Amino acid sequence: LTEKLQNVFKNLRSKGRLTEEDVKAALKEVKMALLEADVNFKVVKGFIKDVQERAIGQDVMNGLNPGQMVIKIVNEELVSLMGAETTEIQLQPGSAATVIMMAGLQGAGKTTTTAKLAGKFKLKGKKPLLVACDVYRPAAIKQLQINGEKQGVEVFSMGDKVKPADIARAAMEHGAKNGNNIIILDTAGRLHIDEDMMTELQEIKEAVTVHQTILVVDAMTGQDAVNVAGSFHEKIGIDGVIVTKLDGDTRGGAALSIKAVTGRPILYVGMGEKLSDLEQFYPDRMASRILGMGDVLTLIEKAGAELDEEKARKMTEKMKKAQFDYEDYLESMSQMKKMGGLSGVMNMMPGLGGGMGGRKKMPDLDSEENEKRMARMEAMIYSMTPEERRNPDLLNLPRKHRIAKGAGVDISEVNRMVKQFNETRKLMKKLPGLMGGGKKGRFRL
Ligand code: GDP
Ligand code: MG
Secondary structure, X not given: OHHHHHHHHHHHHHOOOOOHHHHHHHHHHHHHHHHHOOOOHHHHHHHHHHHHHHHHHOOOOOOOOHHHHHHHHHHHHHHHHOOOOOOOOOOOOOOOOEEEEEEOOOOOOHHHHHHHHHHHHHHOOOOEEEEEOOOXXXXXXXXXXXXXXXXXXXXXXXXXXXOHHHHHHHHHHHHHHHOOOEEEEEXXXXXXXXXXXXXXXXXXXXXXXXXXXXXXXXXXXXXXXXHHHHHHHHHOOOOEEEEEOOOOOOOOHHHHHHHHHHOOOEEEEEOOOOOOOEEEOOHHHHHHHHOOOHHHHHHHHHHOOOOOHHHHHXXXXXXXXXXXXXXXXXXXXXXXXXXXXXXXXXXXXXXXXXXXXXXXOOOOOOOHHHHHHHHHHHHHHHOOOHHHHHOHHHOOHHHHHHHHHHHOOOHHHHHHHHHHHHHHHXXXXXXXXXXXXXXXXXXXX
């Protein structure tokens, strides 16, 4: 998928102008790619239609070329399909405890996720109680007990001879006495959608007040996960979804469809078997994963959608006049990050990237160490006064000491940064053709 989409985008990017036919042709490819990523057919259809309407109706503007515009729209629409923002599990106001029922097929990850959630709630200062309502699967109770112990939370169980609804009822009493403010019911799944399972969940819901029904689905099952979500929502009503096993190699196309099919948000994603492997769901990250991880977003960023054209132009002007100051330096650092670090920028610089051949190879510019160094540099610049930032020549020894203290670094590091800044400034002076006068006149730092 990744490769395919990248080709689409490459084609889009290399074209100067996009006609209506171009948009349609490109979206046809996107459509194929999404279907291959296991996105529900109906969702794909609606999605393509939306993007097409937006793309064709909208003039290409804001300094983007038409291809960049389509990339941007594709990404935005994917994000909005998945809910646009992160959603938390709703806690029940005015109730002593929020009761959460976990539902899902066997092996989806309910028991594991129950314990993972308990850990999250505990970190927030809550006192969760886990309830073993799976009385069918051998060792299910034991599994919950072991996981509960690992998380340091209490597990309530009554063995496997009592009906799940009765266990749930008893657990409410126990939780009330015990001062638990979160009660999570771990229920039994079946291998397939099955009437018994649904009936059992309904009985639990009738026996006790369930505030949140959370469906757990396995991302690896692809399109099936979407059908499962649809059935559960229809039969028992769900409030949110947790998608597990996204640490596998699945693109997670199911995530896109789940929100669209059930209207319920994805709350968390399971990223591994360890009890700490539960992450908040971020629609934007998921969108880029479905489209091929960060590549697409990187493209957009490089394409300049995120870059402020006006700022870049002003900076170019300043650089030409060698008025480059620390404000610009800061700005250039943050833009550099967006463009994939210093080496990414170097590669984009005519005469520096390709033309680097003769000079010694750039050191490992994007290493973790370098990232930390950039962060410290930012801290140092933030420790400067506005005057100092705008007038770099003000920096004398006492000022440098004050900055070092403010940023919590050694004075030698301030000196190093000043030196580096001066070198950059010199470089800017020497390469006026680079800044704006470059091949396409579009270079931005
Ligand atoms: P349940 O039948 O729905 O209760 O599912 P379990 O919680 O017993 O999980 C089934 C299997 O999936 C176990 O081996 C878990 O360790 C595993 N599992 C659950 N969540 C994840 C996840 O996010 N990633 C991975 N790799 N494995 C998971
Ligand atoms: Mg289980």
